[in-house]
Amino acid sequence: MTPARSRRVVVVGAGIGGLSTAHALLSASTPDLSIEVTVLEASGRAGGKLHSIELDGMPVEAGADSFVVRKPWAVELCKELGLEDEVVIPGSMGAYVWTRGELVPFPDRAPFGIPADVGELLRWQGLPRGQKLRALLDLVRPAARAGGDEPLGTLLRRRLGSGVATVMVEPLLAGLHAGDPLELSAEATFPELRVWERRNGSLLRGARAAARAAREEKGRQPMFATVWGGLSRLTERLVERIGGDRVRLDHPVSGIEPVRGAYRVRAAGRDVLADVVVVATPAFEVARLLSGLSSAAAKELGGIPYVSTAVVLAAYPPGTAEQIPEGTGFVVPAGQATITACTWISRKWPNEAFGDRAVL
Numbered sequence: 001m002t003p004a005r006s007r008r009v010v011v012v013g014a015g016i017g018g019l020s021t022a023h024a025l026l027s028a029s030t031p032d033l034s035i036e037v038t039v040l041e042a043s044g045r046a047g048g049k050l051h052s053i054e055l056d057g058m059p060v061e062a063g064a065d066s067f068v069v070r071k072p073w074a075v076e077l078c079k080e081l082g083l084e085d086e087v088v089i090p091g092s093m094g095a096y097v098w099t100r101g102e103l104v105p106f107p108d109r110a111p112f113g114i115p116a117d118v119g120e121l122l123r124w125q126g127l128p129r130g131q132k133l134r135a136l137l138d139l140v141r142p143a144a145r146a147g148g149d150e151p152l153g154t155l156l157r158r159r160l161g162s163g164v165a166t167v168m169v170e171p172l173l174a175g176l177h178a179g180d181p182l183e184l185s186a187e188a189t190f191p192e193l194r195v196w197e198r199r200n201g202s203l204l205r206g207a208r209a210a211a212r213a214a215r216e217e218k219g220r221q222p223m224f225a226t227v228w229g230g231l232s233r234l235t236e237r238l239v240e241r242i243g244g245d246r247v248r249l250d251h252p253v254s255g256i257e258p259v260r261g262a263y264r265v266r267a268a269g270r271d272v273l274a275d276v277v278v279v280a281t282p283a284f285e286v287a288r289l290l291s292g293l294s295s296a297a298a299k300e301l302g303g304i305p306y307v308s309t310a311v312v313l314a315a316y317p318p319g320t321a322e323q324i325p326e327g328t329g330f331v332v333p334a335g336q337a338t339i340t341a342c343t344w345i346s347r348k349w350p351n352e353a354f355g356d357r358a359v360l
């Protein structure tokens with residue numbers, strides 16, 4: 001039976017965003033509605049910022065290395081794609097801060113980098129006593145009245161003081177977004193912190209309640225997980241499910257124009273007609289592609305700042321693995337070193353292929 005209606009959708013960009021959109025659209029086809037999907041990808045590879053590679057025979061990530069477990073969607077996608085048995089959690093727990101020339105372990109229980117135990121905060125070696133005492137004002141200062149959003153850094157510094165905020169918390173939280181904490185929206189990045197302030201009246205009390213709830217619910221649950229073999233397995237599986245013939249590599253989209261109630265999408269010198277276009281590229285590229293369709297949207301999107309990041313992978317000679325402390329790695333407060341963070345890959349994602357080499 002031919003479906004009563006059909007819709008042609010073009011998805012621009014085969015990163016995890018574009019591929020999971022294409023997969024969801026194809027899964028939404030019904031006997032009454034057929035959805036035809038074409039994914040157009042500029043580069044010669046699907047996956048975008050997810051890029052698992054081999055370094056001297058060792059599996060490593062050139063981009064993202066894990067997903068956050070507290071946000072359920074990546075875990076659900078793994079289940080949908082039949083990869084649930086291959087979701088792996090870090091082989092080591094705990095992380096460090098590189099401060100004043102040494103590695104200082106994070107307190108044992110510190111959800112979002114905020115110490116759940118005031119005693120542990122006071123004993124923490126990474127900050128002078130005065131700055132730790134300042135953070136305790138968070139316990140007595142009234143919560144801000146519920147209102148609009150504020151920068152993540154403003155919220156943290158207002159509650160915990162700039163010492164604890166900039167050395168303990170921001171390197172972890174702002175580092176995840178490679179962003180300036182004074183530019184990142186608290187609501188968009190870590191809305192839980194605003195809830196803690198409102199509900200618990202304090203970030204330290206919120207952290208304590210969150211740590212207790214996590215312990216009661218499921219023991220100490222890791223914050224991150226990945227797929228065995230690397231996150232590219234997720235995007236490869238998505239391409240398989242979508243159908244490789246629907247994902248066109250080396251098809252950079254150069255323009256989108258309206259034609260008689262539909263769109264003409266120009267890619268690699270050819271036109272593809274679509275009823276709906278989903279643009280899943282970085283915002284500055286969406287701005288460029290939408291400039292002829294909506295200058296207001298293009299202006300907003302073009303105003304979103306991006307930073308350039310580089311990943312350096314280092315494999316040390318055999319016999320070095322045990323020289324790395326237990327833990328997943330360290331973060332660096334702004335301005336204290338030329339890097340923002342270091343993942344101890346051979347500790348965090350142990351794999352026989354590493355042998356006894358330290359891989360960072």
Ligand SMILES: Cc1cc2nc3c(=O)[nH]c(=O)nc-3n(C[C@H](O)[C@H](O)[C@H](O)COP(=O)(O)OP(=O)(O)OC[C@H]3O[C@@H](n4cnc5c(N)ncnc54)[C@H](O)[C@@H]3O)c2cc1C
Pocket residue numbers: 012013014015016017018040041042043045046047048049050062063064065066067068251252253254280281282285309310311
């Ligand atoms: C070094 C690094 C580490 C990270 N670590 C983590 C992590 O551990 N955990 C986490 O959750 N997130 C992490 N992130 C962020 C995460 O990787 C990204 O948010 C996510 O992969 C973005 O997916 P996307 O599909 O939105 O965009 P992208 O992956 O950027 O995909 C966009 C795709 O669009 C294509 N494209 C661009 N222009 C066009 C065009 N004109 N026509 C056709 N195609 C086009 C690009 O080639 C690309 O394939 C990290 C990011 C980086 C850079």
